[in-house]
Amino acid sequence: MSLLMHTLHVELGERSYPIYIGRDILSDPSLLSRHIRGRQVALVSNDTVAPLYGDAVRAALGDRDLVTDIVLPDGEQYKTLDTLNHIFDRLLACGHNRSTTLVALGGGVVGDVCGFAAACYQRGVDFVQVPTTLLAQVDSSVGGKTAVNHPLGKNMIGAFYQPQAVLIDTATLHSLPAREFAAGLAEVVKYGLICDAPFYDWLQDNMPRLLAREEAALAEAIERSCASKATVVAADEREGGIRAILNLGHTFGHAIETAQGYGTWLHGEAVAAGTVLALRLSARRGAISEADVEGFITLLQSMKLPVVPPEDMDAEQFLTLMARDKKVLDGRLRLVLLSAIGQAEVVDDVSEAQLRELFAA
Amino acid sequence: MSLLMHTLHVELGERSYPIYIGRDILSDPSLLSRHIRGRQVALVSNDTVAPLYGDAVRAALGDRDLVTDIVLPDGEQYKTLDTLNHIFDRLLACGHNRSTTLVALGGGVVGDVCGFAAACYQRGVDFVQVPTTLLAQVDSSVGGKTAVNHPLGKNMIGAFYQPQAVLIDTATLHSLPAREFAAGLAEVVKYGLICDAPFYDWLQDNMPRLLAREEAALAEAIERSCASKATVVAADEREGGIRAILNLGHTFGHAIETAQGYGTWLHGEAVAAGTVLALRLSARRGAISEADVEGFITLLQSMKLPVVPPEDMDAEQFLTLMARDKKVLDGRLRLVLLSAIGQAEVVDDVSEAQLRELFAA
Numbered sequence: 001m002s003l004l005m006h007t008l009h010v011e012l013g014e015r016s017y018p019i020y021i022g023r024d025i026l027s028d029p030s031l032l033s034r035h036i037r038g039r040q041v042a043l044v045s046n047d048t049v050a051p052l053y054g055d056a057v058r059a060a061l062g063d064r065d066l067v068t069d070i071v072l073p074d075g076e077q078y079k080t081l082d083t084l085n086h087i088f089d090r091l092l093a094c095g096h097n098r099s100t101t102l103v104a105l106g107g108g109v110v111g112d113v114c115g116f117a118a119a120c121y122q123r124g125v126d127f128v129q130v131p132t133t134l135l136a137q138v139d140s141s142v143g144g145k146t147a148v149n150h151p152l153g154k155n156m157i158g159a160f161y162q163p164q165a166v167l168i169d170t171a172t173l174h175s176l177p178a179r180e181f182a183a184g185l186a187e188v189v190k191y192g193l194i195c196d197a198p199f200y201d202w203l204q205d206n207m208p209r210l211l212a213r214e215e216a217a218l219a220e221a222i223e224r225s226c227a228s229k230a231t232v233v234a235a236d237e238r239e240g241g242i243r244a245i246l247n248l249g250h251t252f253g254h255a256i257e258t259a260q261g262y263g264t265w266l267h268g269e270a271v272a273a274g275t276v277l278a279l280r281l282s283a284r285r286g287a288i289s290e291a292d293v294e295g296f297i298t299l300l301q302s303m304k305l306p307v308v309p310p311e312d313m314d315a316e317q318f319l320t321l322m323a324r325d326k327k328v329l330d331g332r333l334r335l336v337l338l339s340a341i342g343q344a345e346v347v348d349d350v351s352e353a354q355l356r357e358l359f360a361a
Numbered sequence: 362m363s364l365l366m367h368t369l370h371v372e373l374g375e376r377s378y379p380i381y382i383g384r385d386i387l388s389d390p391s392l393l394s395r396h397i398r399g400r401q402v403a404l405v406s407n408d409t410v411a412p413l414y415g416d417a418v419r420a421a422l423g424d425r426d427l428v429t430d431i432v433l434p435d436g437e438q439y440k441t442l443d444t445l446n447h448i449f450d451r452l453l454a455c456g457h458n459r460s461t462t463l464v465a466l467g468g469g470v471v472g473d474v475c476g477f478a479a480a481c482y483q484r485g486v487d488f489v490q491v492p493t494t495l496l497a498q499v500d501s502s503v504g505g506k507t508a509v510n511h512p513l514g515k516n517m518i519g520a521f522y523q524p525q526a527v528l529i530d531t532a533t534l535h536s537l538p539a540r541e542f543a544a545g546l547a548e549v550v551k552y553g554l555i556c557d558a559p560f561y562d563w564l565q566d567n568m569p570r571l572l573a574r575e576e577a578a579l580a581e582a583i584e585r586s587c588a589s590k591a592t593v594v595a596a597d598e599r600e601g602g603i604r605a606i607l608n609l610g611h612t613f614g615h616a617i618e619t620a621q622g623y624g625t626w627l628h629g630e631a632v633a634a635g636t637v638l639a640l641r642l643s644a645r646r647g648a649i650s651e652a653d654v655e656g657f658i659t660l661l662q663s664m665k666l667p668v669v670p671p672e673d674m675d676a677e678q679f680l681t682l683m684a685r686d687k688k689v690l691d692g693r694l695r696l697v698l699l700s701a702i703g704q705a706e707v708v709d710d711v712s713e714a715q716l717r718e719l720f721a722a
Binding site for chain 1: 400
């Protein structure tokens with residue numbers, strides 16, 4: 001067991017669960033087994049991550065009646081109902097019953113698909129998140145949002161379904177490609193922008209340490225991100241209100257992802273460019289300064305993240321795709337903007353004309 | 362509004378909802394609208410029921426921003442992920458957002474698929490059940506079990522997801538084919554067997570009135586069935602314990618349905634033959650008498666329901682299919698049996714040898 005393991009808690013009554021953060025905790029048998037109630041396990045991963053960590057997790061599972069490996073192809077383009085059905089086929093063919101536990105070992109796609117499979121299989125079985133990308137560790141593995149994509153919109157089919165536990169092994173980040181690592185950092189920066197101004201300052205000072213993947217800086221950034229997420233989720237599990245602020249930059253970002261085809265831009269990349277748009281709009285409304293926007297763009301550039309949308313996207317395409325956003329309510333588009341650095345708000349009074357101006361600029 | 366409308370309540374805290382039972386209530390605008398919060402509705406039905414009642418329900422919906430008709434092919438063989446995906450396609454193409462309400466107008470298949478679609482669409486939207494078959498009225502529309510089938514097992518993919526309301530219009534039963542009507546009565550009789558001995562006696566006395574579809578008898582039978590179901594569901598929403606007794610005859614019945622191909626035997630027919638097996642096993646264990654079993658068989662025969670499994674099914678096939686039952690726990694098959702007429706129990710001590718003897722007899 002890592003001596004430096006930190007534990008956070010997502011407080012959701014009978015659906016509460018711990019988040020463990022530490023180095024090499026993925027292979028700790030006591031930790032994983034503590035959250036697996038039955039004798040059956042399905043280890044769901046992808047063809048990139050399974051060869052790296054599959055053996056370690058399988059060893060940590062200990063003695064079971066049934067352990068089934070389900071290896072998905074890697075990539076956002078496989079976050080589909082077809083992939084979900086493949087998981088069901090395997091679970092049924094191998095004889096998994098309602099007491100089984102699914103373990104999601106991988107990035108956001110594996111976690112979202114595996115979590116949704118757990119939500120639906122025999123009307124709900126246990127699952128544990130073992131996220132191996134920064135994006136999954138600080139965002140998608142915490143909070144119980146599970147989903148698959150539909151050709152007409154991202155995450156359109158899914159469930160709110162909480163895991164039994166989240167195991168974040170920081171050692172896995174050292175095998176992460178630079179592009180994916182940077183995309184994950186975009187979500188880390190988001191927490192600073194929406195609810196933690198001191199953390200945003202810290203990030204501006206410590207970005208070089210994070211980009212160098214210094215262990216202590218990584219652990220700090222992950223813990224503060226997860227703590228923010230846990231607080232927001234505990235306050236609003238099913239996104240009736242405050243939870244929507246976690247979607248800063250996402251309405252624009254999802255439009256980019258859908259337009260480009262899933263997997264072309266990484267989620268974090270689309271969110272980065274989308275957040276620039278959200279901050280520009282916030283500045284036009286007078287909530288933050290142009291200098292704030294420029295400071296954010298400089299930070300993204302140091303992370304080698306995109307700061308403008310794809311060249312081939314026009315205002316029309318944005319408006320069409322954004323009209324399908326899940327936050328649209330009775331025909332009104334709702335957007336997450338900043339009311340200050342470190343403070344977000346959901347607004348529904350941005351006109352189509354204002355959006356056209358934004359895209360034209 | 363019907364003068365004779367009865368209202369029951371399923372008590373599930375913030376997920377509580379009413380069940381309305383009455384003649385011609387389907388076309389009552391105030392009743393349906395009371396449970397639709399947003400400006401968008403999708404009316405999900407099938408190609409048998411939509412022509413009969415679609416116009417009346419659409420009229421009762423009143424003035425909306427968006428009403429989309431989604432008509433599914435009729436039959437258990439269409440209770441699939443493909444059909445589910447068709448619903449998602451239509452909802453997204455027509456621009457339904459998270460404030461939409463799905464209205465399920467039809468039998469158990471429509472209710473189960475539409476309810477599961479509501480559970481998953483944008484991670485959950487409202488839905489209202491308007492069941493038009495006896496089976497759906499007394500069983501599947503109440504209690505929040507939603508699902509689709511998988512080639513390897515019935516109802517294997519689904520969710521516990523409660524509707525906003527259930528509207529049971531007894532007038533719809535007059536258009537129901539005799540075979541489907543009888544299959545629904547099998548589930549009515551089930552409530553007598555598992556938890557309401559006086560009702561079982563009443564059913565034996567009043568079966569001719571029910572088979573003649575006498576209004577007063579129908580209303581009485583539906584109300585007592587729904588009341589039993591509501592009580593059991595309120596005590597155990599997610600089937601951690603007592604709710605399993607609602608599955609009397611279903612472990613055998615599901616095996617029959619899977620073996621024959623969905624839609625060959627009606628669900629209620631398979632349950633009828635399955636319940637005979639469950640009662641025979643209960644009698645072998647000394648819990649009820651052979652005369653009780655014979656009395657039940659005589660009742661089923663008066664309803665023209667099957668009392669033995671399909672001729673082409675052998676013990677091996679039953680055992681293989683039953684091993685996939687959702688009630689199997691850590692390798693042990695759990696069966697619902699009677700401890701007396703009007704009282705059920707879940708047992709896990711029936712041996713394979715005992716089952717082989719049962720199928721051989």
